[in-house]
Amino acid sequence: DTEVTQTPKHLVMGMTNKKSLKCEQHMGHRAMYWYKQKAKKPPELMFVYSYEKLSINESVPSRFSPECPNSSLLNLHLHALQPEDSALYLCASSQETFREYYNEQFFGPGTRLTVL
Amino acid sequence: KQEVTQIPAALSVPEGENLVLNCSFTDSAIYNLQWFRQDPGKGLTSLLLIQSSQREQTSGRLNASLDKSSGRSTLYIAASQPGDSATYLCAVSLYSGGGADGLTFGKGTHLIIQP
Numbered sequence: 001d002t003e004v005t006q007t008p009k010h011l012v013m014g015m016t017n018k019k020s021l022k023c024e025q026h027m028g029h030r031a032m033y034w035y036k037q038k039a040k041k042p043p044e045l046m047f048v049y050s051y052e053k054l055s056i057n058e059s060v061p062s063r064f065s066p067e068c069p070n071s072s073l074l075n076l077h078l079h080a081l082q083p084e085d086s087a088l089y090l091c092a093s094s095q096e097t098f099r100e101y102y103n104e105q106f107f108g109p110g111t112r113l114t115v116l
Numbered sequence: 117k118q119e120v121t122q123i124p125a126a127l128s129v130p131e132g133e134n135l136v137l138n139c140s141f142t143d144s145a146i147y148n149l150q151w152f153r154q155d156p157g158k159g160l161t162s163l164l165l166i167q168s169s170q171r172e173q174t175s176g177r178l179n180a181s182l183d184k185s186s187g188r189s190t191l192y193i194a195a196s197q198p199g200d201s202a203t204y205l206c207a208v209s210l211y212s213g214g215g216a217d218g219l220t221f222g223k224g225t226h227l228i229i230q231p
Contacts, residue, residue: 004159006159033218033219035218035219041223042205042221042222042223042224043160043205043219043221044221045217045218045219045220048217048218056217056218058218088157090159090160092160097217103147103148103165103209104148104150104162104165105150105162105219106162107152107159107160107161107162108159109158109159110158110159112157
């Protein structure tokens with residue numbers, strides 16, 4: 001099973017709302033990632049978690065707050081977003097980050113976020 | 117900062133042709149390179165992973181090569197089919213102190229296979 005699931009599939013929120021995106025994998029992977037993909041652009045890295053610890057934050061604004069409650073679950077908490085934050089948010093996982101062979105990343109289908 | 121370039125940006129060919137997609141990267145100290153396909157509005161499907169110590173990988177009709185010293189990779193698709201129509205993305209990771217960092221992507225090649 002190489003499946004990464006993401007919920008919800010679509011999300012519309014106002015600029016004052018608080019919402020969360022959820023990502024789950026049951027492959028025993030210990031590295032999880034959040035990427036943001038704007039229309040007609042490639043994905044851009046936001047955060048990397050390794051063994052449930054945040055290892056990389058690509059200077060993402062604090063209105064995006066990641067959380068990794070356990071090795072299978074990754075959340076992205078959203079607060080006071082701007083319309084320009086509208087994008088496809090992709091979650092990925094890999095076995096780990098320390099050995100090349102185990103770094104193959106598997107992506108979920110994404111959450112399409114619209115900020116009004 | 118790592119930059120990844122993919123050529124061509126778009127390609128339209130008749131069914132049955134063999135084709136080559138190109139990817140280049142500026143920092144040759146990569147950890148590994150991964151090729152993906154993305155269908156419109158969907159997530160990414162991993163096609164092939166090439167470790168930095170490898171020269172090529174094959175999966176079915178796909179063959180990817182890596183020349184780390186020159187900063188280049190190619191994806192060869194044999195006997196193309198209409199179902200191969202998608203955007204193909206090349207991505208590389210670098211090694212940081214705590215392990216591999218995330219992937220840096222090229223802008224992709226939008227491929228259309230005409231029936």
